[in-house]
Each structure stands twice: as C-alpha cells, then as structure tokens.
Amino acid sequence: MVATFTIALVRLGHLVQQVFGDVGRDQDLTPQQAQLLCLLVGGPVGMTELTRTLHLEKSSLTGLVDRAEKRGLVARTRDSRDRRAWLVELTPEGERVGALAHDGVEARLEALTGELPVEHRELLASAIDGILAEYASTTGRPRPQPDRTPATPT
Amino acid sequence: MVATFTIALVRLGHLVQQVFGDVGRDQDLTPQQAQLLCLLVGGPVGMTELTRTLHLEKSSLTGLVDRAEKRGLVARTRDSRDRRAWLVELTPEGERVGALAHDGVEARLEALTGELPVEHRELLASAIDGILAEYASTTGRPRPQPDRTPATPT
C-alpha cells in the first residue's frame, strides 16, 4: 500500500510531461519550450523568476530562451528597474503559439480531472498545494513568489 | 480558479522530478538513472515494458540502459521465452544504489504527504488513479500494467 502511492505520484509526473509533449508537438515545440511559452502568456517574466518556476539553473534557462528567441517566439527586454535584468516576453508569433499551447494543456488536464466529483477535485487541488508547501518548507528553497524575505537563516 | 489547478499539477510534476534529482544526486545518479534503478528493484524488467513505464522511445531507452550498464549498475540478460528480447536487471552494485534511491524517493514523497489527513491521502491516491485511467482511455495507449489486472481499481 505504501509503494503504490508514490508510484501514482511518479506516473502523474510523467503524465504532465506527456501532456506538454503532446500539446507541444502540435505546435512544433519541445515540452520545455511549451512550458516556457505557457508561463509567458500572462505577460513578461524575469529570467530569475523563470529559473525558479521552471526549476532550472540560470545557464540552462539562457539556452532555452536563446533557442526560443532564435525561433522568433520570445524576445528579451531590459528591466527598467534593474539594468542587469531582462524580461522575457512573447512575440506576436509566440503569443499565438503560446495561447494554443496554454489552452491545450489546460483543456487536457481539465478533461482528465473532469470525471472527478467536484469535491474530490477541490480536495485534490488543496492536497497538492499542501504537498507543495510541505516541500518548500522542508527544502528551505523559497517558493516562486518573489518575496524578498529570506525563508531560512544562513 | 481554473488555471490554478493545472498549475498545481504542473508544479507537482516538477516536484517529482526534483525528488528524483535530489535523491539521485546523493548516489551520483541522474534523475533518469534513478528512475530506472527504482523500477528495477522489484526484479528484472523487459526493455519494451520499460519504454512504456518510462514513456521513452526505444532508442532513448537503449541509451539510458547503455550508460547505466557502462557504470556497472545494470546488466542485460536474454529473455528465455523470446530470443529477440532482453531483460534488464540490477547488478549487486546497482542493487545497493537502487535500494538507496528507491527508499529515498519513497521516504521523501511519503514525508510530503504525511501531513495530510489519512482520508485525504487515500482520496488523493484514488483521484490520481482516476486521472491516469482517464488519460489511458483518452489516448488509447494501453497502460503499462499487463492485462492481468483491470485498470480501474476496485
């Protein structure tokens, strides 16, 4: 009984990746690019924040954004507040593709959970939130929210 | 309120990958190698079955197993029933490392869900099973498990 639960979690992780892969394939995007574009549909995001939400090292993100930029999907703009920083935003083409990818992911994941009773759905969401919060607290790694408060000493 | 749920799912996916990454790092394994070894602690598994559970193309799996074999973690043995097929099994060293990784992953994921009330936990597990089953049915791709057990939990 113990193992099956973790296996379920692992499979769920695969499934999410799979969904990004499926959706991305339709738009000729890699799963990672699809994730990146989905993150940007809400507006420009800074590189540092992207590394946190995507759980990537900064050098990895540079490459990912480079390739997306080369394909004309995203563009870098200077952060007016901090001349070291860049904001990544969607180009018109990126906007189009990103919206398709975003909607596709959402539609598929929604469809998968659509069969669940509503209260199960909500419970699932809050349970996941709890897990995420627990993980954040045990690792000491601050959550994506750009709160400047150092979560842990040292 | 719609988007937050999918975001939670996506983050959960990242988290699972992260856990394999963390645990793997301790044993000097990549996340993918850690997953592979974890799958093999129960005994030898055929290549084709591995491609299904890991959601990899066969050529990708060949490479993954090759590298693990080169490190002395796994070995290939012929399938006595089908001379085309191979079984992948852990070497003694792989057994040692794999057990550590497996236990590590389990411990961390268990810890993350340990805070949840028991009934939430069970609900979460069954909800995930439902999602997985739904995904399997919509894609038409057969689940990893061979036909001996019905996909829907009783």
Added chain:
DNA sequence: TAAATTAGTTCGTATTGTGAACCATTGTCA
C-alpha cells in the same frame, strides 16, 4: 514458406541541463 510484426540496436541530430568562469550592475557599509 513468404510476408508482416516485433524487439532492440545503431546512427545522426537537436535539445536539455549543469557547473565554472566571467562581465556588468546594484547594494552595503565603513
């Protein structure tokens, strides 16, 4: 037995991901 499938490998290629070293800007503080 010929033809179609299946199991895996090989090969070429693009992508992903990391850490170390580095530059420029910003923040700190004496």
Added chain:
DNA sequence: TGACAATGGTTCACAATACGAACTAATTTA
C-alpha cells in the same frame, strides 16, 4: 566616497537526454 560583496545573466565545455529513420534478428501470421 570608495572598496567590496552580492546579484542577474551570459558564455563555454561537456555529458546526458530524447527522437526518428534505417537496420538486424527473431517471431508470428497467413
């Protein structure tokens, strides 16, 4: 003010990941 640490990103070299196409060998089908 000026030294100096910290931060934001890039570059580089490198290993691992992932895929599809083409291939060999064994198995199944007709």
